[in-house]
Structures are given as C-alpha cells and as structure tokens.
Amino acid sequence: LKLYIHTPEGAFLAHYSRQGLARVNFPSGDRSAKPDETVGQPVSAQVKAWHGLTTTALKEVLSGRQPRKLPPLDLSCGTEFQRLVWNAMLKIPAGGTSSYSGIAGDIGRPKAVRAVGGACGANPIPVLIPCHRVLAAGGRLGGFSSGLDWKRKLLTGEGVLFL
DNA sequence: TAACATTCCGCGC
DNA sequence: GCGCGGAATGTTA
16 A cells, blocks of 8 residues: 655655555656545545654654654565664664664674665665765775665755764 | 675775 | 775675
8 A cells, every 4th residue: 555755855655564564666757746635545544643653753854853653664574684784773863873883783684784785775765764874994985776866855854964 | 697775894095 | 194905794685
C-alpha cells in the first residue's frame, strides 16, 4: 500500500505493510505528483494514523529537527545483521553523526565496517532511519546510494559539518 | 564467488 | 600533508 508524502523537497513515497512502515522512496524526479494517494485500495484507519506519523516525522527530519514519534517500522525485509545496523542508526540524534566503524563497534562486530556500509545502502527507510548521518573515517562524507546530494543536503540541514 | 556507501598503512611527492 | 595503491575484512545475492 503506497501513499505519497508531499514536502518542499518533492514527493516521497511511503509503503505500508500489515506491520507498519516498510519502505520510503525519495522523490523520483517524475512529476506524477498527485494529491496525496496512489495505488487505490481502501486505506484503513490504522494506516492513516501511521501515515500521519510518517508525514510529520519526515518533515521534521527534513527541517533538521528530531522527530517526536515514529510509526511502527516493518524491518522484516532485512537480515538479522541489517536490522542490527538499522537499529543502531536509529539511535543517532538529529545533528549527530556516527561512522561506519562506529556503528560496527556499536553492534559488536568491530571488523564488519565494510558490511555496515552495505547495510546502510540496503536501508529501506532512508531519512527516518538516518543512514545519512553515517560518515566515513576522518569526517569524510562516504557514500550514499540515493545520491550524495541528498546526503549533503540532509546533513547541512541538521547543521553537521563534514569534509 | 564477486561485489561493495571501509579502513589502515606505506610510499612518493 | 595529501593522494594513491593494495591488503584485510564481513555480509549478501
């Protein structure tokens, strides 16, 4: 079940499962900007409530603030390792940062730095799961699957400095 | 098995 | 100090 979220940065697309928010896509460039819904289907009250939370949280992060409340997240698409990484990233506050090696240490696999990078790239809910706050060693920017411009923009909005 | 959103170390400039 | 090359390394499809 997919619903759009309109923001000043474009229309994000949120996917909901029975369990909660399962995925968020960045604005895809195409201007199929419809009001606030897409692939039909009756929207349950449950999902409407989740979508409200998602929308609010997304806008908060986009404006550099710490979200008050997140909808339930459905991370069942990930492996156990990936969920460890994603949960670790959720603990990074707005305006804060970590590093690939920092996350690796947090989850008790200090040598899995490279694999952490892979898990970041597999993050199904960017922005809300702040993969953009993970920098490379030495404060260097590192990578970003959805485009480094997004990473730079999000970090700058949160007042974070990087090389 | 190959492919990575890494990191560390050693060189040469 | 900075950039480049290469090795070590864990996870995934």
